[in-house]
Amino acid sequence: MHNRIAALFLCIGMLLCLCACNDGHASPETPSSTPPTAHTEPSDSTADSGVVIQPSSSANDLQNPQGNTSATAPTDRHSGVQQNPDTQYLVGHILTNRQLQIYNRIVAAVQNYEQEIDFPNCKSTDLLYAFSAANKYNPDLFWFPTQYSMNWRRTGYTLTLYYPYSIEQIAWMSDKLQNAVNDLLTDLPSGLDAYATELYLHDRLVAATEYDFNYRTNAFNAYGALVDGSAVCEGYARAMQLLLHKSGLECLLVNGTLDDEGHMWNIVKIDGQWYHLDPTLNDSDNRRSHAYFNLTDLAISADHTIDRQLSSNVNEIPLDLDFNLPIPVCGEIAACYFVKTNSMIFTDEHLESVLQTKLNQKQYTAGDIIELGFADTCSLSYPAAGSPAFTAFENRISNVVFAAGYYKFYLTGIPGSKGFSIRIG
Numbered sequence: 001m002h003n004r005i006a007a008l009f010l011c012i013g014m015l016l017c018l019c020a021c022n023d024g025h026a027s028p029e030t031p032s033s034t035p036p037t038a039h040t041e042p043s044d045s046t047a048d049s050g051v052v053i054q055p056s057s058s059a060n061d062l063q064n065p066q067g068n069t070s071a072t073a074p075t076d077r078h079s080g081v082q083q084n085p086d087t088q089y090l091v092g093h094i095l096t097n098r099q100l101q102i103y104n105r106i107v108a109a110v111q112n113y114e115q116e117i118d119f120p121n122c123k124s125t126d127l128l129y130a131f132s133a134a135n136k137y138n139p140d141l142f143w144f145p146t147q148y149s150m151n152w153r154r155t156g157y158t159l160t161l162y163y164p165y166s167i168e169q170i171a172w173m174s175d176k177l178q179n180a181v182n183d184l185l186t187d188l189p190s191g192l193d194a195y196a197t198e199l200y201l202h203d204r205l206v207a208a209t210e211y212d213f214n215y216r217t218n219a220f221n222a223y224g225a226l227v228d229g230s231a232v233c234e235g236y237a238r239a240m241q242l243l244l245h246k247s248g249l250e251c252l253l254v255n256g257t258l259d260d261e262g263h264m265w266n267i268v269k270i271d272g273q274w275y276h277l278d279p280t281l282n283d284s285d286n287r288r289s290h291a292y293f294n295l296t297d298l299a300i301s302a303d304h305t306i307d308r309q310l311s312s313n314v315n316e317i318p319l320d321l322d323f324n325l326p327i328p329v330c331g332e333i334a335a336c337y338f339v340k341t342n343s344m345i346f347t348d349e350h351l352e353s354v355l356q357t358k359l360n361q362k363q364y365t366a367g368d369i370i371e372l373g374f375a376d377t378c379s380l381s382y383p384a385a386g387s388p389a390f391t392a393f394e395n396r397i398s399n400v401v402f403a404a405g406y407y408k409f410y411l412t413g414i415p416g417s418k419g420f421s422i423r424i425g
Contacts, residue, residue: 051155084137086250089269094133096312102130106159110134110141113167116255120156125314127157133325136253139242142177142221143170164217173223180226181246193295194249194270198277200342201243202293206283209236233280237264240279244268255307255322263304267327268294270335274328276300287412290371291382291419293337297330298376303416338373338419345374355422359404364424373419382413382420397422 084090095103102119109117119127127150135144146160165173184204192200201396211258212232217222225231225239237253246253250269254276265278276299278292292300300306307322338344345354351372358370374380383389394411401409401422408425 004416079258085245085248086137086252089250089252089328090133090137093328094312095130097406099126099130099133099312102127103133106131107138107141109161109371110138110144112161113170114145115161115163117159117161119159122156122357124150124152124157126318127159129310129312129325131159131315132323136325139222139238139245140177142173142223142238144221146217146220149304173227176227177223181242184226184243185246187402188247195249198244198249198268198270199293199337199407201247202240202277203288205236205239205243206279206288209239209283211280211283224399234264236280236283237266240266240277247302252327254327255324256287257305257307258303262322264302265292265304267330269328270294273332273334274330275332275335276330278304281414284414289369289412289419289421290337291373291413291417291421294335295330295418296333296336296376299374299418300330301335302418303414333375336373338371338375341371343370343372344375345372345380346377348380350376350378351380351396355397355400356404359400359406364406366425367425370422370424371419372422375418382415382417 036308089225091100100123105119108114138144143163143165144337145161146164149160149162151158151160163170184201185202188197188200205225209229209231212219212224212228212230212235215232216224216230216237219230219232220234220238221231222235222239222242224235226242231239241251241253244266250266254265254267255262256265258281263280265276265280266276267274269275275294276292276297277294278300281292282289295305306327307324309326310326311326333339333344336344343354343358354372355370358372364370380393383393397409397411401424406424410423410425411420412423413420
């Protein structure tokens with residue numbers, strides 16, 4: 001899994017710290033033998049210096065603009081704190097008043113394709129924090145800069161933005177993205193509650209999107225997922241966030257790791273409670289499922305690792321990992337897919353009884369899918385194929401399926417996850 005946030009802030013913190021060193025001439029390509037561990041504020045006595053930062057995990061496929069601003073900037077593509085369903089959480093839990101001002105200035109600049117912004121009397125940590133919030137809370141701004149430079153002076157910073165698309169590209173891409181979103185929302189059945197809305201949009205997204213192993217520029221944003229039908233985890237997550245925002249539902253982005261690789265997914269708010277949602281893994285290897293649909297912190301941590309969270313009063317930026325803005329606790333199960341479908345296994349011993357109940361509900365035909373999930377209170381997770389645990393697990397399933405009169409089935413799931421599927425043969 002790929003996401004750009006890791007390289008983004010790793011490079012930002014390292015290079016800013018290097019620029020504040022006494023000699024002021026350290027090269028990012030030739031770090032010292034004892035590299036810094038964090039970026040902290042330059043002291044007032046530090047000499048003026050500048051540094052160019054180009055953080056991108058896929059820099060080779062990015063297109064730097066040529067400074068052409070003759071076309072009309074996409075000012076009608078509104079975003080920002082006033083239009084964002086996450087406003088209450090963003091203002092109440094993420095940003096200080098000063099950071100909120102910086103956030104709004106960055107969002108307005110991106111909306112208008114501005115390429116240089118001055119932030120007088122601004123701390124670098126406030127600027128980086130607000131920039132991260134702007135990047136994570138505005139999925140409609142698919143052209144959000146993937147590269148930028150910060151030039152420090154005694155009175156503040158100048159932020160130069162390098163966009164992945166030209167202003168002409170953004171204009172026609174915005175229309176295509178808006179049409180794709182409108183088509184999905186127009187098809188949304190009326191009268192759905194928050195959970196049903198989330199489920200419908202999730203299922204439409206994973207059905208129409210494939211994982212982009214070429215890692216093209218579009219794959220990292222909502223445009224790639226919703227228009228091209230091809231994205232990496234970041235594109236899936238941003239598309240999911242955009243669709244839920246347009247439906248009036250709160251949805252955040254989460255940075256973390258999966259199998260020791262950078263990964264991104266969502267946290268959504270349903271009926272007042274927060275849940276983890278990973279649309280990418282629900283579309284894993286074209287096995288569309290709901291194994292990662294509205295999970296608790298404990299359930300998602302079975303195979304995901306959430307990156308460190310930094311609060312708004314942070315005075316240093318870590319260099320060795322991605323970080324999250326503060327994210328809410330996800331501890332409820334009421335809107336978990338397996339609870340909603342009576343498919344949750346709460347204890348190890350209930351595996352057979354829950355499956356038996358599902359088999360009794362209807363007559364399944366070849367190709368029908370039964371999805372089951374393990375609660376936090378259950379020690380079971382989906383085992384790796386070929387392992388002794390998988391053999392034992394498969395035997396338990398086969399005893400119930402065969403006793404119900406079915407003679408062929410297939411198990412699918414991601415090893416370590418809290419959900420799996422049984423396809424009747």
